[in-house]
Amino acid sequence: MVKIILNLEMTKVKQLFFLLLILIMGCNSSSGQQESAVSDQPDVKEAIGNVNSFFEKYKNDGTKKAIDYLFSRSQPITGVDNLKNKLDSTRTELGEFTGYEQITEKNVGNGLVLLSYLVKHKYSPIRFTFIFYRPEKNWVLYKFYFDTEFMDELQSSGKVYFIK
Numbered sequence: 001m002v003k004i005i006l007n008l009e010m011t012k013v014k015q016l017f018f019l020l021l022i023l024i025m026g027c028n029s030s031s032g033q034q035e036s037a038v039s040d041q042p043d044v045k046e047a048i049g050n051v052n053s054f055f056e057k058y059k060n061d062g063t064k065k066a067i068d069y070l071f072s073r074s075q076p077i078t079g080v081d082n083l084k085n086k087l088d089s090t091r092t093e094l095g096e097f098t099g100y101e102q103i104t105e106k107n108v109g110n111g112l113v114l115l116s117y118l119v120k121h122k123y124s125p126i127r128f129t130f131i132f133y134r135p136e137k138n139w140v141l142y143k144f145y146f147d148t149e150f151m152d153e154l155q156s157s158g159k160v161y162f163i164k
Contacts, residue, residue: 044105044113047132047139051115054130055100063088070130074141087146095122103127103150111135112142124148 050073058066064084071080091097103116111134119126127150133142 044107044115044132044139047113047115047130050132050139050141051117051130055117055119059097063091070141070144073138083144090126090146091121094124094126097121100128113139118150119146125151 050070054066054070057069067080067084067087071077098120100117100119103118104114105116106114108114113132113134115130115132117128117130119128126146126148128146129144130141131143132139134140
């Protein structure tokens with residue numbers, strides 16, 4: 001009877017050892033997957049560099065030259081003059097440009113990135129959103145817009161029903 005109990009105990013030890021071995025191997029393979037997922041992230045430095053150059057022109061050369069720069073590397077689109085005029089008049093109302101900071105960066109695969117920025121002016125902030133697309137090697141501007149709706153989003157996020 002003692003011999004049977006020992007055999008059962010040894011079987012349990014072997015099973016535990018085998019289970020532990022499987023767990024260790026599983027952890028190693030999952031960490032390898034995490035490393036490859038990180039290396040698959042797109043390199044958005046070029047897109048961010050385009051945005052930084054845009055803001056340098058926005059600060060030093062004005063709205064119209066900044067917009068010209070921004071769209072110079074994208075497909076020709078209609079309505080750019082209207083966009084320039086609208087942003088220029090909005091900028092006049094907001095006061096002097098005082099700086100910018102990134103709000104968010106969202107990637108869709110390796111070929112699409114959304115960059116959102118808080119743009120600071122003397123009287124009021126505004127949000128600029130840039131969407132870049134990389135069909136081959138280089139990032140090109142796909143969409144650009146500006147808005148003040150983020151203020152509503154910020155206020156809504158402080159509502160009681162969002163608090164956990």
